[in-house]
Amino acid sequence: MPSRYKTVLLFGAPGVVKGTQGKILGTIPGFFHFATGDMFRQIDISSDLGKIFYEYSSRGELVPDEVTVKMWTETIHAHCILHEYKPRHDLLILDGIPRTVEQAQMLDAHIEVIKVIHLICDDQKAMFERLRRRALKENRFDDADEKVIRHRWSVYEAQTRPVLDHYPSDMTIEINSVGSPALVLRDLLDIVAPIQNQHFSAYEG
Numbered sequence: 596m597p598s599r600y601k602t603v604l605l606f607g608a609p610g611v612v613k614g615t616q617g618k619i620l621g622t623i624p625g626f627f628h629f630a631t632g633d634m635f636r637q638i639d640i641s642s643d644l645g646k647i648f649y650e651y652s653s654r655g656e657l658v659p660d661e662v663t664v665k666m667w668t669e670t671i672h673a674h675c676i677l678h679e680y681k682p683r684h685d686l687l688i689l690d691g692i693p694r695t696v697e698q699a700q701m702l703d704a705h706i707e708v709i710k711v712i713h714l715i716c717d718d719q720k721a722m723f724e725r726l727r728r729r730a731l732k733e734n735r736f737d738d739a740d741e742k743v744i745r746h747r748w749s750v751y752e753a754q755t756r757p758v759l760d761h762y763p764s765d766m767t768i769e770i771n772s773v774g775s776p777a778l779v780l781r782d783l784l785d786i787v788a789p790i791q792n793q794h795f796s797a798y799e800g
């Protein structure tokens with residue numbers, strides 16, 4: 596098992612298509628996509644952890660760092676044991692974590708970040724609409740309410756954006772997320788495919 600997982604971070608504000616693109620990347624051999632939002636949504640809402648998740652996410656707030664990183668560590672370990680994530684062969688695409696500087700510090704022991712891909716979208720109205728549509732389609736309580744969406748954005752600005760400064764500036768690259776999913780994917784692949792090839796050249800599937 597490598598000492599730290601080789602990782603690319605998908606970074607960006609709520610509604611910037613991180614999840615959509617991450618999921619597509621995750622279908623390609625050699626990439627393992629992990630989204631903490633999906634991890635939390637899989638928890639039984641009536642369990643203790645489920646109640647904590649509901650309490651914070653329904654207000655548009657972040658689950659406390661200790662709980663988040665502990666659950667992330669245990670879940671990623673489980674994926675390794677089940678052989679769904681093969682750290683010797685797969686580039687880890689992390690989506691939705693780290694979301695605070697403290698999480699970034701805690702994760703340093705577990706991940707070797709090779710690139711931070713900052714997805715950007717200048718059209719806040721489009722992002723807002725996307726979140727609203729997704730909330731209706733996926734029955735997401737956090738994005739159904741306009742007040743909660745706005746709060747999620749302010750939490751992003753205050754707590755998550757500073758994470759960018761945790762990593763060297765030449766590690767970060769910006770990608771415009773406006774455009775067709777195929778075009779955004781092409782830009783993403785231009786970055787991640789060479790990284791995957793360089794670090795895992797002997798891919799064995």
Ligand code: AMP
Pocket residue numbers: 609631632633635651652653655656657658659663690691692693694698737747
């Ligand atoms: P997402 O699907 O990434 O927008 O995440 C949905 C919700 O899960 C967030 O609003 C948070 O309440 C919680 N969450 C996801 N990732 C994290 C994280 N890294 N730290 C704390 N809370 C998180």
